[in-house]
Amino acid sequence: MSRTVGRPARALPDSVGLAEFLRRAEADPLPLAGRYQLVTAARVLIDKLYVQLPLKRAMHATDPVQRLRLLERHLAPLSESQFHAELADVFRALRDLHTVYQLPAPYRGHVATLGFLVERYTDAEGAAHHIVSKIDRSLVHAGFDVGAELESWNGVPIERAVERNAAAQAGSHLDARLARGLEALTLRPLRTTLPPDELEVLLAYRTRGGRRRETRLPWRVCAAERYAGRAQDPVPTLGTSLGIDVGSETARQVKRGLFAPPRARRSPARSPRSVLAHRTLRLGGRSYG
Numbered sequence: 001m002s003r004t005v006g007r008p009a010r011a012l013p014d015s016v017g018l019a020e021f022l023r024r025a026e027a028d029p030l031p032l033a034g035r036y037q038l039v040t041a042a043r044v045l046i047d048k049l050y051v052q053l054p055l056k057r058a059m060h061a062t063d064p065v066q067r068l069r070l071l072e073r074h075l076a077p078l079s080e081s082q083f084h085a086e087l088a089d090v091f092r093a094l095r096d097l098h099t100v101y102q103l104p105a106p107y108r109g110h111v112a113t114l115g116f117l118v119e120r121y122t123d124a125e126g127a128a129h130h131i132v133s134k135i136d137r138s139l140v141h142a143g144f145d146v147g148a149e150l151e152s153w154n155g156v157p158i159e160r161a162v163e164r165n166a167a168a169q170a171g172s173h174l175d176a177r178l179a180r181g182l183e184a185l186t187l188r189p190l191r192t193t194l195p196p197d198e199l200e201v202l203l204a205y206r207t208r209g210g211r212r213r214e215t216r217l218p219w220r221v222c223a224a225e226r227y228a229g230r231a232q233d234p235v236p237t238l239g240t241s242l243g244i245d246v247g248s249e250t251a252r253q254v255k256r257g258l259f260a261p262p263r264a265r266r267s268p269a270r271s272p273r274s275v276l277a278h279r280t281l282r283l284g285g286r287s288y289g
Contacts, residue, residue: 017219017221026081030083030104035075035083047065050094050099052099064093067090081194084101098245100192101192109191110223111187113219113222113254114187115136116135116139118130118185119133119182130182132145132146132147132149136258142213143207144213148205151204153201168184187254189251191224191247195219201217224253
């Protein structure tokens with residue numbers, strides 16, 4: 001196999017490496033008392049107010065209330081990222097896109113991306129193919145461009161890699177999880193999705209000319225949207241009270257910012273925060289939707 005292994009010549013503009021972003025995020029951890037308060041509030045919400053709990057228990061064989069009780073007993077040794085991962089997983093197991101754990105600042109307002117998107121199609125023989133559909137022009141190199149076909153992801157066959165990623169998504173059935181797993185393969189709004197585990201990805205791909213090559217791409221973190229020079233959510237907090245799937249809406253607007261033509265990226269100016277009230281738990285100056 002002809003190989004081209006290495007990083008692209010240029011990184012994504014206006015972004016930082018994932019390791020650097022995580023270092024900054026963990027520099028100001030939530031106090032232990034705040035963790036207890038947050039887990040207790042989550043347990044009351046699910047146990048006392050979530051009317052679909054019996055259905056979700058039966059459909060997905062999950063017991064979020066008991067998981068929260070166990071989490072409450074083991075909060076102290078968890079790192080900041082481990083705590084958010086555990087709490088997010090409790091809500092994700094409900095498979096309900098309108099009942100999710102939204103990460104606090106500095107995660108919300110940022111997106112982790114590899115700088116390209118992937119789409120999937122099935123040929124006449126039923127074989128699945130995963131094609132690069134959009135890419136930041138700074139990453140194009142060695143035949144890695146729109147139309148390139150992915151074959152493996154960190155040594156894992158791409159079909160299996162998508163399935164594994166789909167299992168970590170909140171869709172209520174297999175097709176929904178597969179669609180979300182494909183999207184989250186290269187683009188993860190950190191408001192509703194945890195940062196990637198790996199700092200970079202080794203991709204084996206086939207160019208449009210049929211040559212097999214490899215490349216290594218780092219995860220980068222950039223602002224989903226900026227207002228007055230500061231990163232902010234592209235979806236107002238009010239959206240959660242309107243039943244909007246905040247994760248999908250954030251991803252949609254991030255895609256527009258990264259991949260749409262410049263004219264399509266322009267949008268009417270708006271206030272950075274909605275003036276309408278929304279029930280939000282605040283701990284130590286942080287907001288948890």
